[in-house]
Amino acid sequence: MHTSHQLELYPKQTVTQLLFKGVKNSAELRKSAMEGKINAALINPKMIVDSFQVLVAANKAVHLQSIGKMKTRGLYSEIIFNLSPANNISEAFKRFGISDSDDSVLVVLVATDDESQVLADITEKVDGQQVPVAELPTLTDVMQIRKLYKVTPQEEKIGSLLDSVVCRMATKDVV
Amino acid sequence: MEPEESMAVSDFLIKGNLLKQGAEARVYRDTFLGKSTIIKERFPKKYRHPLLDEKLTHRRTVQEVRSIQRCRKAGIPTPVVHFVDYTSHCIFLEDIVDSVTVRDHIVSTQQRPHPGPTLEHLAPLAAKVGQIIAKMHDEDVVHGDLTTSNMLLRTSGYVVGDAAELSLVLIDFGLSYISALPEDKGVDLYVLEKAFLSTHPNTEALFQKLLKSYAASSKKSSAVIKKLDEVRLRGRKRSMVG
Ligand SMILES: Nc1ncnc2c1ncn2[C@@H]1O[C@H](COP(=O)(O)OP(=O)(O)OP(=O)(O)O)[C@@H](O)[C@H]1O
Numbered sequence: 001m002h003t004s005h006q007l008e009l010y011p012k013q014t015v016t017q018l019l020f021k022g023v024k025n026s027a028e029l030r031k032s033a034m035e036g037k038i039n040a041a042l043i044n045p046k047m048i049v050d051s052f053q054v055l056v057a058a059n060k061a062v063h064l065q066s067i068g069k070m071k072t073r074g075l076y077s078e079i080i081f082n083l084s085p086a087n088n089i090s091e092a093f094k095r096f097g098i099s100d101s102d103d104s105v106l107v108v109l110v111a112t113d114d115e116s117q118v119l120a121d122i123t124e125k126v127d128g129q130q131v132p133v134a135e136l137p138t139l140t141d142v143m144q145i146r147k148l149y150k151v152t153p154q155e156e157k158i159g160s161l162l163d164s165v166v167c168r169m170a171t172k173d174v175v
Numbered sequence: 176m177e178p179e180e181s182m183a184v185s186d187f188l189i190k191g192n193l194l195k196q197g198a199e200a201r202v203y204r205d206t207f208l209g210k211s212t213i214i215k216e217r218f219p220k221k222y223r224h225p226l227l228d229e230k231l232t233h234r235r236t237v238q239e240v241r242s243i244q245r246c247r248k249a250g251i252p253t254p255v256v257h258f259v260d261y262t263s264h265c266i267f268l269e270d271i272v273d274s275v276t277v278r279d280h281i282v283s284t285q286q287r288p289h290p291g292p293t294l295e296h297l298a299p300l301a302a303k304v305g306q307i308i309a310k311m312h313d314e315d316v317v318h319g320d321l322t323t324s325n326m327l328l329r330t331s332g333y334v335v336g337d338a339a340e341l342s343l344v345l346i347d348f349g350l351s352y353i354s355a356l357p358e359d360k361g362v363d364l365y366v367l368e369k370a371f372l373s374t375h376p377n378t379e380a381l382f383q384k385l386l387k388s389y390a391a392s393s394k395k396s397s398a399v400i401k402k403l404d405e406v407r408l409r410g411r412k413r414s415m416v417g
């Protein structure tokens with residue numbers, strides 16, 4: 001159900017994604033994450049086009065952590081920050097983090113070793129139904145994403161929405 | 176901590192498949208985040224002062240990344256950037272699969288025995304190149320290194336003689352910059368003309384096609400072509416003196 005990807009540049013680190021629908025305790029989850037009781041990034045799946053987008057954000061976060069150049073205080077907040085086209089941290093959380101009213105959540109973990117216990121813990125905390133990560137595109141809010149990333153119509157003629165989103169994420173430090 | 180980090184990327188590249196060793200950069204192909212990826216690594220030049228070298232290399236990396244994004248936004252095909260490591264000066268780019276450089280394509284077309292003249296077969300491609308450069312210049316992106324090696328032609332779905340099917344991708348923006356000056360764009364075309372005619376003998380007529388298409392596609396082409404003529408003249412005068 002979940003997907004795991006070992007980072008090619010940091011082979012000791014594996015990025016795991018879990019998708020939940022029909023979530024009833026978003027407010028509680030968000031609070032736990034803020035208090036550090038949940039060690040994961042809780043992402044609003046409506047703002048995700050494809051799990052590749054999350055891998056791009058996670059790889060960058062691990063990279064910046066390893067060189068001591070993160071813009072935020074932790075790896076998980078850095079992943080959420082990296083997803084955003086803007087350079088404002090609270091704005092990134094507002095758009096890409098979960099809100100109390102959300103009924104779906106994408107949980108992202110970066111783990112160094114056996115993660116089965118961590119996965120079980122998280123799954124336990126979410127009051128909702130886990131679905132395959134491949135279902136992400138059914139939750140994507142395409143219009144909202146186009147608007148937020150300012151994707152141009154010309155751009156979508158030469159590539160996919162995912163291309164546009166990923167390229168903005170990867171270039172935002174210098175553009 | 177920084178040197179340690181650069182190791183992450185260099186350890187990775189050691190196992191990569193080296194495609195091209197250039198004077199400024201090495202280009203690799205490898206799997207990254209699960210996808211086939213092109214990695215362009217700008218390495219230090221030992222003969223330059225380390226600080227100056229670092230600055231120049233960083234600037235090229237930034238310029239390349241910026242121009243790619245600016246072009247894509249305007250609908251000019253360039254590879255998607257997936258990741259940039261500014262400490263090891265590496266750009267991780269979408270692999271344009273099933274592509275050949277325009278250079279290789281022209282060379283192989285010229286070598287093939289054709290029933291008709293080569294020009295006819297390559298004319299739609301030349302027109303497309305002119306059109307895409309016009310679009311880029313209209314966005315005030317000056318490429319800085321226009322050669323037929325820095326353009327990729329997608330081979331999937333490619334039909335000879337049908338311009339509509341031609342899918343071109345511009346690459347190698349390390350020397351690019353933003354400028355609205357017709358002079359800068361004229362020099363960009365001059366660089367291409369020199370490279371084109373020296374790489375591909377007997378293609379004067381083909382290059383004229385390219386320029387004609389450029390002139391027809393760009394909103395501001397007349398001032399640029401005028402500058403191109405001036406730059407040519409200067410070039411000729413210089414070679415007469417030298
Ligand atoms: N995104 C890509 N997809 C497929 N092939 C690529 C891609 N980028 C580069 N290549 C291949 O690698 C070659 C070299 O790439 P590029 O022109 O960017 O580097 P370079 O010429 O070594 O750079 P520089 O001119 O700065 O030294 C290209 O001619 C092309 O064959």
Ligand SMILES: [Mg+2]
Binds near residue numbers: 324325347
């Ligand atoms: Mg090149």
